[in-house]
Amino acid sequence: xxxxxxxxxxxxxxxxxxxxxxxxxxxxxxxxxxxxxxxxxxxxxxxxxxxxxxxxxxxxxxxxxxxxxxxxxxxxxxxxxxxxxxxxxxxxxxxxxxxxxxxxxxxxxxxxxxxxxxxxxxxxxxxxxxxxxxxxxxxxxxxxxxxxxxxxxxxxxxxxxxxxxxxxxxxxxxxxxxxxxxxxxxxxxxxxxxxxxxxxxxxxxxx
Amino acid sequence: xxxxxxxxxxxxxxxxxxxxxxxxxxxxxxxxxxxxxxxxxxxxxxxxxxxxxxxxxxxxxxxxxxxxxxxxxxxxxxxxxxxxxxxxxxxxxxxxxxxxxxxxxxxxxxxxxxxxxxxxxxxxxxxxxxxxxxxxxxxxxxxxxxxxxxxxxxxxxxxxxxxxxxxxxxxxxxxxxxxxxxxxxxxxxxxxxxxxxxxxxxxxxxxxxxxxxxxxxxxxxxxxxxxxxxxxxxxxxxxxxxxxxxxxxxxxxxxxxxxxxxxxxxxxxxxxxxxxxxxxxxxxxxxxxxxxxxxxxxxxxxxxxxxxxxxxxxxxxxxxxxxxxxxxxxxxxxxxxxxxxxxxxxxxxxxx
Numbered sequence: 001x002x003x004x005x006x007x008x009x010x011x012x013x014x015x016x017x018x019x020x021x022x023x024x025x026x027x028x029x030x031x032x033x034x035x036x037x038x039x040x041x042x043x044x045x046x047x048x049x050x051x052x053x054x055x056x057x058x059x060x061x062x063x064x065x066x067x068x069x070x071x072x073x074x075x076x077x078x079x080x081x082x083x084x085x086x087x088x089x090x091x092x093x094x095x096x097x098x099x100x101x102x103x104x105x106x107x108x109x110x111x112x113x114x115x116x117x118x119x120x121x122x123x124x125x126x127x128x129x130x131x132x133x134x135x136x137x138x139x140x141x142x143x144x145x146x147x148x149x150x151x152x153x154x155x156x157x158x159x160x161x162x163x164x165x166x167x168x169x170x171x172x173x174x175x176x177x178x179x180x181x182x183x184x185x186x187x188x189x190x191x192x193x194x195x196x197x198x199x200x201x202x203x204x205x206x207x
Numbered sequence: 208x209x210x211x212x213x214x215x216x217x218x219x220x221x222x223x224x225x226x227x228x229x230x231x232x233x234x235x236x237x238x239x240x241x242x243x244x245x246x247x248x249x250x251x252x253x254x255x256x257x258x259x260x261x262x263x264x265x266x267x268x269x270x271x272x273x274x275x276x277x278x279x280x281x282x283x284x285x286x287x288x289x290x291x292x293x294x295x296x297x298x299x300x301x302x303x304x305x306x307x308x309x310x311x312x313x314x315x316x317x318x319x320x321x322x323x324x325x326x327x328x329x330x331x332x333x334x335x336x337x338x339x340x341x342x343x344x345x346x347x348x349x350x351x352x353x354x355x356x357x358x359x360x361x362x363x364x365x366x367x368x369x370x371x372x373x374x375x376x377x378x379x380x381x382x383x384x385x386x387x388x389x390x391x392x393x394x395x396x397x398x399x400x401x402x403x404x405x406x407x408x409x410x411x412x413x414x415x416x417x418x419x420x421x422x423x424x425x426x427x428x429x430x431x432x433x434x435x436x437x438x439x440x441x442x443x444x445x446x447x448x449x450x451x452x453x454x455x456x457x458x459x460x461x462x463x464x465x466x467x468x469x470x471x472x473x474x475x476x477x478x479x480x481x482x483x484x485x486x487x488x489x490x491x492x493x494x495x496x497x498x499x500x501x502x503x504x505x506x507x508x509x510x511x512x513x514x515x516x517x518x519x520x521x522x523x524x525x526x527x528x529x530x531x532x533x534x535x536x537x538x539x540x541x542x543x544x545x546x547x548x549x550x551x552x553x554x555x556x557x558x559x
Contacts, residue, residue, distance in 0.1 A: 070554055071554070073547045130550070131550070143493045143497070143542045144542060145546070147493070147543040147546060150539050153533070154535050157531070
């Protein structure tokens with residue numbers, strides 16, 4: 001039985017809060033797999049997962065806060081690729097009837113038991129939290145984030161193809177502001193704790 | 208339309224084989240990786256085929272040999288044809304499949320006291336029914352330097368402006384057709400005129416090129432280079448030099464264009480390809496690549512992609528298709544390097 005996240009609560013990942021869109025969101029790290037596959041064999045998992053019923057899509061999300069740390073692109077690309085690859089292998093063991101498949105299927109919702117063939121689809125999201133000055137930089141270097149996405153996508157392309165997932169899989173990489181605009185169920189910790197501005201009251205002009 | 212190209216010991220290409228061609232073909236690589244050489248050798252082949260097909264009389268093997276080697280010479284402007292042979296090699300070979308017909312040229316390095324160079328060409332003799340035309344848009348716009356090209360290349364035959372410039376100039380001399388233009392091509396030309404808010408026309412006693420916007424006219428030195436670049440393309444459509452079946456080569460089409468104009472221009476190139484023009488473009492621009500990637504995915508159209516890298520004296524080529532996404536290339540790498548650099552500069556300023 002999968003361990004579902006409480007939709008009434010926010011779930012913390014450094015720098016981010018995940019707001020489960022419904023009661024069928026989960027974290028692979030909370031499952032029984034954590035003690036077996038993840039710790040024993042050093043398998044890495046993406047942070048959050050949920051099923052989008054209207055879109056018939058499995059969503060996997062990896063968030064990373066680089067707003068206060070030096071950024072090394074190659075390291076980040078490797079990390080994204082490793083986590084996504086491990087997750088795909090994990091799920092593929094279930095889709096292709098491999099020995100660990102039954103254990104995996106117990107830890108994910110029923111909708112995830114069938115290999116995505118468009119539909120169902122599989123979306124891999126990578127969200128990077130940038131420092132506050134990144135917006136100004138983006139106007140000078142509009143392709144930095146896009147180049148990062150291209151790099152991760154290129155790293156994953158062959159692996160996705162080998163697992164026969166190409167037509168059903170899309171990969172997106174974006175910063176936290178774009179992620180918020182795309183209505184991904186995450187907020188940054190700063191946005192969450194910021195007090196809402198008091199509503200402005202219009203005072204009638206004195207005549 | 209080219210469907211296969213094989214270069215053996217041609218300049219920096221010791222063994223280059225490109226077998227998957229599409230309506231749009233993209234070449235990327237850092238400086239000095241042979242992008243322009245590749246476009247130019249394809250152009251020399253296609254232009255020779257076009258010129259030989261236009262002749263009334265049959266073309267002998269000697270004529271064909273002179274035509275192609277002459278085109279190579281004036282397109283590359285080397286000290287001698289030997290300079291086109293890879294360093295350390297004794298001969299080169301160029302092979303291509305164009306409109307289903309095979310063309311090739313091979314020659315050896317001239318040795319001391321050897322006498323006349325032996326050049327072997329096949330396929331370049333006159334082929335009735337061949338309907339190939341080629342246009343090369345070089346990085347510099349030609350409208351402002353029309354007279355300089357005419358005099359240096361046309362009158363005095365001085366090296367400087369190669370045949371990609373001179374041939375373009377000859378095409379631009381042709382006035383707009385009074386006949387019909389394929390509607391889809393006319394739509395493209397009109398779209399480009401609309402984007403720049405006017406058109407490049409020939410007017411006045413001296414029949415000079417002018418940019419006309421509303422009631423105002425501007426000489427070419429007064430006109431922005433980007434507008435001239437777009438105007439060249441629309442003029443070629445309007446005089447029917449650029450039409451269905453044309454092979455269009457563009458070396459760095461992004462030069463002088465604002466990113467917004469690059470996007471519009473690239474979209475128009477895509478429309479030309481859809482209308483039946485085969486395009487080869489070499490670019491350093493992420494804007495061009497990103498736009499083509501989006502168009503390839505949206506229309507599920509194959510856009511073969513050739514990435515050239517230099518390894519010592521050797522040029523290596525990697526081939527992929529933009530329909531499958533943005534391939535690995537040095538433009539991504541540099542964008543990423545700049546992103547990382549900017550990121551960490553910001554971090555230092557924040558004291559982290």
